[in-house]
Amino acid sequence: MVKPYIDLKVKLRATIEAKRIARTGIEEAEKKLNKLIQLRKELKSKKKDTSRIDVTIEVLGDEIDKIEEAKANSQHGCPIDGGVGFGSGGGAGTDSG
Secondary structure (H helix, E strand, O other): OHHHHHHHHHHHHHHHHHHHHHOOOHHHHHHHHHHHHHHHHHHHHOOOOOHHHHHHHHHHHHHHHHHHHHHHHHHHOOOOOOOOOOOOOOOOOOOOO
16 A cells, blocks of 8 residues: 555656756756666666656656757747747737737
């Protein structure tokens, strides 16, 4: 019964760590991602638990993809996750377009 709680706690901490790393910039995040992948390989070869690193790698990879997609969309004037493109007058909620 205790194990799911521990797994959830590990997952939460790994997710927070990955999001923090992603905010440092895309180059730094990619370097850290590569280091984490190498560390996971080393730990797996020693038969160590890699669950936290696995979650961090997964979330960090997703965050890097989001950053790259947002950057590409902003360069081409496409909408960015819930936002509006450049030059469009739309808004959400109480925004007056």
